Amino acid sequence: xxxxxxxxxxxxxxxxxxxxxxxxxxxxxxxxxxxxxxxxxxxxxxxxxxxxxxxxxxxxxxxxxxxxxxxxxxxxxxxxxxxxxxxxxxxxxxxxxxxxxxxxxxxxxxxxxxxxxxxxxx
Numbered sequence: 001x002x003x004x005x006x007x008x009x010x011x012x013x014x015x016x017x018x019x020x021x022x023x024x025x026x027x028x029x030x031x032x033x034x035x036x037x038x039x040x041x042x043x044x045x046x047x048x049x050x051x052x053x054x055x056x057x058x059x060x061x062x063x064x065x066x067x068x069x070x071x072x073x074x075x076x077x078x079x080x081x082x083x084x085x086x087x088x089x090x091x092x093x094x095x096x097x098x099x100x101x102x103x104x105x106x107x108x109x110x111x112x113x114x115x116x117x118x119x120x121x122x
Contacts, residue, residue, distance in 0.1 A: 041065070041066065042065055042066040042067070042068055043057070043060055043061035043062070043065040043066070043067045043068065043111065044068045044070070045057060045060060045061070045067065045068070045069055045070070046069070046070045046071065046072050047069075047071070047072060048071065048072050049080050050079070050080040050083040050084055053069050053080070053084050053088075054084075054087075057088060057111065061111050062111070063111055063112060064110065064111065065110070065111045066108060066109070066110055066111075067088065067089075067107075067108070067109060067110075067111045068106065068107075068108050069084060069106060069107040069108075070100070070104055070105075070106045071104040071105045071106070072104070081097060081105075081107055084107055085107065085109065088109070088111055088112065089107075089109035089110065089111070089112065090109065090110040090111070090112045092110075093109065093110045094109070095107070095108070095109040096108040096109070
């Protein structure tokens with residue numbers, strides 16, 4: 001049996017440590033073991049106005065979901081977009097609005113708890 005020199009021993013040891021850490025990372029970062037593995041990743045809703053969106057968000061979506069709001073074939077006017085963003089979207093992440101090929105509009109953002117955004121009165 002051939003005796004390994006010091007350089008080969010260090011290389012084999014580094015490789016062994018790397019492989020151990022690599023295998024452990026599968027256990028540590030496994031998404032199936034996360035706290036929120038049963039939560040939805042996104043919540044798709046559609047409607048003709050803010051009130052349709054509000055009802056659908058209340059029934060179908062959870063805090064932290066990516067909400068994907070799509071108008072039903074028509075346009076969403078600025079007021080409906082502003083109301084939805086103001087009451088439901090997290091400002092700490094990106095808020096995306098746009099127009100689809102069929103003429104309908106969409107809004108994408110991360111849902112926060114509506115209670116924290118209720119209008120303040122004096």
